[in-house]
Amino acid sequence: MSTALKRFNGGARAALTTLLLISILLPPVAQPVRAQGGFNLPDGFVQEEVVVGLKLPTSFAIAPDGRIFIAEKAGRVRVFHKGELLAEPFIDISGEVNDYGSRGLLGIAVDPAWPRRPYVYLAFVYDPPEIKDRNKSGARVSRVVRLTADSKDLNKALPDSGVVLVGKNSIARYVGNPDQGDAEPFSCLDENKRPVRDCIANEGDAHTVNMVTFGPDGALYVAVGDGIVNSRGNPRALDIDSLNGKILRVDPDTGKGLRSNPFFDGDPDSNRSKVFALGLRNPFRITVDPRNGRVIIGEVGNQKWEEINIAEPGANFGWPCYEGPEEAASYADCRPYRSGELAVVAPTFAYTHTAQPARGAAIGGDLYLGRTFPPMYRGAYFYHDYNGGVTN
Missing domain, CATH: 2.120.10.30 (TolB, C-terminal domain)
Structure with missing residues (x-):
């Protein structure tokens, strides 16, 4: 089974309601990014394949x-x-x-x-x-x-x-x-x-x-x-x-x-x-x-x-x-x-686990402290739920 390492880069525009973010101080409520065969990204974001051929x-x-x-x-x-x-x-x-x-x-x-x-x-x-x-x-x-x-x-x-x-x-x-x-x-x-x-x-x-x-x-x-x-x-x-x-x-x-x-x-x-x-x-x-x-x-x-x-x-x-x-x-x-x-x-x-789509494994993620993504994402914490297949 070969898989790839992927990343996504943010452009100038993004829709807040398409991504669920955890702020370090206050968690907002919004919709997740689906990750089935790739990310359904907010407008202005691009997914790139970085490394292929991994097992x-x-x-x-x-x-x-x-x-x-x-x-x-x-x-x-x-x-x-x-x-x-x-x-x-x-x-x-x-x-x-x-x-x-x-x-x-x-x-x-x-x-x-x-x-x-x-x-x-x-x-x-x-x-x-x-x-x-x-x-x-x-x-x-x-x-x-x-x-x-x-x-x-x-x-x-x-x-x-x-x-x-x-x-x-x-x-x-x-x-x-x-x-x-x-x-x-x-x-x-x-x-x-x-x-x-x-x-x-x-x-x-x-x-x-x-x-x-x-x-x-x-x-x-x-x-x-x-x-x-x-x-x-x-x-x-x-x-x-x-x-x-x-x-x-x-x-x-x-x-x-x-x-x-x-x-x-x-x-x-x-x-x-x-x-x-x-x-x-x-x-x-x-x-x-x-x-x-x-x-x-x-x-x-x-x-x-x-x-x-x-x-x-x-x-x-x-x-x-x-x-x-x-x-x-x-x-x-x-x-x-x-x-x-x-x-x-x-x-x-x-x-x-009753949240939709059905979730059951908050496997964690990372902070975004860069300057490329739009301001609303800076300082946010992105995490993934494995069972739900969503990045939040």
Whole structure:
């Protein structure tokens, strides 16, 4: 299956009612752009095909010199450079990636100081060698790694340059049930059933480590789903000592938690020292606002609600005790939230699955801070709903 990377450029005119935008402060109500075989764009916008010949591309990152690094689901990183999709990949780690279902290589980032810092960062579901031949749908774990580009050819990664930044203990030893997904025993737990340090669980075939990106502060942000559909495991999204169901904020050189993080406990290697925000089900795509460092999250919902969230340091969005504006507890102790002892941050914008066209997966998007689009779009947040096939 080959797919393409596309973009759309704005002209001088646009109709407000043809695009649903999320303002950072106030969400207006309007109609979406349909995305079936392409975008039905507002007047004055043009869709362009940028890269063709890709196989299940999941994410891309544009380097400061203009080359585009594109992650393919199975584990290859392709490079688009000087108008050409290069035949040889930057790297192929398909032997390490579990790409069953919605798993795979899902996140990629380029160091903002490229090429002085010639680093590319990848987020993927890891297949430990000891269990890679077991049931592919069984439990696995996830990792974030940093690769170094060859100074003689920046389109190639140096062999054996990979450094595990997050998920050093995402290894076979801590995989709970490699033969059955969404089943106990759960992963990344020690003998006392407490979260293992630096281990990201992935029982389900979705809700994985989803994205890596940089903030204006130079920190590396990592979006991690709760890693499971089985409701008995959902509460780890609220456990500050678990890396699942979180936005992490780490040092891009070491993977350690930063002293400025909201839950830093004096030990930069502890799980809680890496947490920026928590209580998330499946933060598929995030955007760090370069103007203020706030994290905008496309949070894929469960039974009823989809969310766009804005995270300040320490924000708790309440999953699984809350979905959208409603209580949605299952196998979780939600009493501290109901009593007000612990605060829950409400979604900035939420919509139900009954919205038309039928929607069900707010996978996130990006801010527009350029000057090409008409003024009404500047500072707006564009997001996509996968089920509805609409860009908003």
